Amino acid sequence: MTSAAELGLDNPLRDPQDRRLPRIAGPCGVVLFGVTGDLARKKLIPAIYDLANRGLLPPGFALIGFARHDFGEQGFAQLAKKAAKAGARTPWRESTWKQLFAGVRFVEGSFDDDTAWEKLSHTLAELDEKQGTQGNHAFYLSIPPGLFPVVVSKLKQHGLAQAPGDAWRRVVIEKPFGHDLESAQQLNEIVAEVFPPESVFRIDHYLGKETVQNILAFRFANGMFEPVWNSHYVDHVQITMAEDIGIGTRAGYYDGIGAARDVIQNHLLQLMALVAMEEPVSLNAASLRIEKQKILANARPPQRLDLHTSHAQYTTGWAGGEEVAGYLEEEGIPADSTTETYAAIRLDIETRRWAGVPFYLRVGKRLGRRVTEVAVVFKRAPHLPFQSTDVEELGQNALVMRIQPDEGVTLRFGAKVPGTVMEIRDVNMDFAYGGTFVEDSPEAYERLILDVLLGDPPLFPQHEEVELAWEILDPIIRHWSRKKSIDTYPAGTWGPQSADAMIARDGRRWRRP
Incomplete structure (x- = not known):
């Protein structure tokens, strides 16, 4: 025995109440x-x-x-x-x-x-x-x-x-x-x-993060959000992975790969699939895989890739209070490299739930700060019975799921400013993992290695998902490769002007996390 x-x-x-130990x-x-x-x-x-x-x-x-x-x-x-x-x-x-x-x-x-x-x-x-x-x-x-x-x-x-x-x-x-x-x-x-x-x-170590898995819990364990999780109420979705560091010692790997292949093809498309998929019949591997594949199979970039994608390299700038080199000045990078360190794309998911709702995905190095988040931005109320001056500072409602580093969820909505006049401003209702749960979240590789040893595959993409993701990204990368130049942005900023123009054409703007 x-x-x-x-x-x-x-x-x-070992915590006697730790329900993970049977695994x-x-x-x-x-x-x-x-x-x-x-x-x-x-x-x-x-x-x-x-x-x-x-x-x-x-x-x-x-x-x-x-x-x-x-x-x-x-x-x-x-x-x-x-x-x-x-x-x-x-x-x-x-x-x-x-x-x-x-x-x-x-x-x-x-x-x-x-x-x-x-x-x-x-x-x-x-x-x-x-x-x-x-x-x-x-x-x-x-x-x-x-x-x-x-x-x-x-x-x-x-x-x-x-x-x-x-x-x-x-x-x-x-x-x-x-x-x-x-x-x-x-x-x-x-x-x-x-x-x-x-x-x-x-x-895909991102799928081992506690907050990524919380997307499933958030959506399907709560009755209040799923009714508005569709094109009737959602205006658009932004998925951001920003890093404040450069390529460091990864020149040999990174050059020729670039931000889109390195992050969008796997991490961000998987996040998009979890956010957009229909409710699975269970959380077993087969059920999750079916629903994620449906999203990836129906995700399309717009026909005008020149208007709805952006790629760029960081140049000399300031980060963390010190001047840093540009990508082409990094050790091991060829002077004529056109590998992107920033990539932004728009995708449309051709399903009944998401028809007309653009998904904007962006990733970059040497940006303003390190953050990964999913922001679901809702449509404005169809009628506002207020004077225009009452709501001139009111933005759109948004639900933001923070993957790292400050894991949690923020809900942005309008509230009246205290006083005798009617004035409405945006306020945030914030949930932070660290302030609510005393248990430390397992490191992503702990969870994933244990799942391998247990033979438990829900968090691992199968070859169909991998190939569907490349079908989405390949036309965009081919389009970029035909361009003779690449945009730039100063290190420490939030990306190139072409990315701002890309989303502005749709009457929207990027969040500043």
């Missing part, structure tokens, strides 16, 4: 490819430690690093411990690390080295026997997309994709999922030859 200690139920960090992963191992990269060190290893520290990983758990560096197992264990200590959200406990350390292994070799793959196969067999992982292993591809085909093919060649008996094997793929529709289809075909669809987990 399994003891409470083995299940992690004696963990002092404890069974015996399994995680193989990290690209274990020396920033993602593995800053996000994945700390997330695994935090899951163990919260009692959500079993004693029969293993972490295997695969890289060409000559660490040795002790060297890899030291790297993993350092990374976990630096990035953990939960307090450091040597007893937790001791439990994890028992299952830490390292395999040295390049991705085309069959000897290394044979060693990996032997290592997994040894862990199944000595650590009790029972043949259950997830292969996490924290590597550049160009290396996906060789790694997936080697998994098949060495029999690692096939699990014995009732065990499972899963593959985890980080974005980007291709760079256009054709490459995404090719990648999907390669993966599908080796793993069945239910064993493929495409990571």
